[in-house]
Amino acid sequence: MSAASTQIDSPTAQIINGKAIADSIRKEIADEVKALQEKYGKVPGLAVVLVGTKGDSATYVRMKRKACADLGIQSFSTDLPGDVSEEDLLKVVADYNANEEVHGILVQLPLPKHIDEQRILDAISLEKDVDGFHPANIGALAMRGRTPLFTSCTPKGCLELLKRSGVAISGKRAVVLGRSNIVGMPVAHLLQACALPFIIISDATVTVVHSRTPDARAICAEADILVAAIGQAEMVRGDWIKPGAAVIDVGTNPIPDASKKSGYRLVGDVAFSEAKERAGFITPVPGGVGPMTITMLLSNTVDGARRTFEKAAAGQ
Numbered sequence: 459m460s461a462a463s464t465q466i467d468s469p470t471a472q473i474i475n476g477k478a479i480a481d482s483i484r485k486e487i488a489d490e491v492k493a494l495q496e497k498y499g500k501v502p503g504l505a506v507v508l509v510g511t512k513g514d515s516a517t518y519v520r521m522k523r524k525a526c527a528d529l530g531i532q533s534f535s536t537d538l539p540g541d542v543s544e545e546d547l548l549k550v551v552a553d554y555n556a557n558e559e560v561h562g563i564l565v566q567l568p569l570p571k572h573i574d575e576q577r578i579l580d581a582i583s584l585e586k587d588v589d590g591f592h593p594a595n596i597g598a599l600a601m602r603g604r605t606p607l608f609t610s611c612t613p614k615g616c617l618e619l620l621k622r623s624g625v626a627i628s629g630k631r632a633v634v635l636g637r638s639n640i641v642g643m644p645v646a647h648l649l650q651a652c653a654l655p656f657i658i659i660s661d662a663t664v665t666v667v668h669s670r671t672p673d674a675r676a677i678c679a680e681a682d683i684l685v686a687a688i689g690q691a692e693m694v695r696g697d698w699i700k701p702g703a704a705v706i707d708v709g710t711n712p713i714p715d716a717s718k719k720s721g722y723r724l725v726g727d728v729a730f731s732e733a734k735e736r737a738g739f740i741t742p743v744p745g746g747v748g749p750m751t752i753t754m755l756l757s758n759t760v761d762g763a764r765r766t767f768e769k770a771a772a773g774q
């Protein structure tokens with residue numbers, strides 16, 4: 459059955475299986491890693507820097523390091539104490555900038571309050587900015603006719619999920635809930651105008667809804683494509699959703715759950731059970747956007763490595 463007929467025939471949404479899509483992309487990436495190794499005798503390398511021991515940060519960093527190992531990407535790790543100085547963290551970044559085996563650098567956010575986050579992100583070499591958080595990469599993303607060296611992982615993952623689910627973007631009304639630098643803002647740009655080689659041309663009409671928007675519900679209810687990235691557990695209810703809409707839920711909010719060993723479970727920014735009765739397509743949490751974020755990080759790392767290897771081979 460085609461995606462379009464599912465949307466019309468079925469009263470409940472098609473669940474977008476981010477885990478399965480991410481796994482199949484990871485296989486493609488593993489093949490690329492092998493091909494690069496055969497051609498250049500080198501493998502891509504990713505450096506992950508973790509400051510402090512905040513529980514979920516450590517979990518995500520562990521997942522990133524394991525994903526690298528699974529794909530044949532060399533991973534470099536630096537764990538720093540929570541009270542590390544800004545200067546010492548900048549030194550770690552400078553060392554990775556200079557390390558020829560490292561093609562991507564990720565400093566796990568958020569950083570402790572005493573560190574100027576933007577100063578750290580600005581220090582990461584543009585050529586190794588696999589998070590796409592450097593102002594020059596964000597600037598290129600925002601400009602028509604310019605393509606960033608790297609596009610942020612979660613926004614790129616959202617577009618890739620829409621593409622691989624057969625959701626058309628061009629001419630559609632898209633609403634982004636949330637305006638963060640790491641998700642809301644870049645995903646709004648991508649939906650409006652992206653010319654990334656791997657992606658369908660987007661060309662949606664985009665509205666950004668945030669904490670100061672009056673009647674967020676009414677605006678969301680006009681969306682053919684709704685991206686929820688505001689970090690409020692189950693804020694988007696069933697009646698916020700236009701029937702047949704594609705709903706991408708970026709939220710990962712822990713809520714108490716005594717039946718879990720950890721004492722909590724993850725829910726999205728969307729009330730899933732209500733929303734799936736109205737949406738045409740919807741991502742679950744977990745198993746939706748999350749696995750794509752890490753996969754796009756690996757993909758960006760391989761892209762960075764390929765560019766470096768090609769330049770070196772051309773003697774530049």
Ligand SMILES: Nc1nc(=O)c2c([nH]1)NC[C@@H]1CN(c3ccc(C(=O)N[C@@H](CCC(=O)O)C(=O)O)cc3)C=[N+]21
Nearest residue numbers: 518564565566567568589611744745746748749751752
């Ligand atoms: N410099 C930087 N870059 C980031 O990309 C970055 C960051 N800092 N800080 C934290 C956020 C968060 N983030 C996630 C990655 C994977 C999942 C993920 O795979 N989640 C699984 C569930 C994981 C679980 O069960 O705990 C899922 O949704 O299925 C979630 C969240 C990356 N981030």
Ligand SMILES: [Mg+2]
Nearest residue numbers: 598599601604
């Ligand atoms: Mg651009």
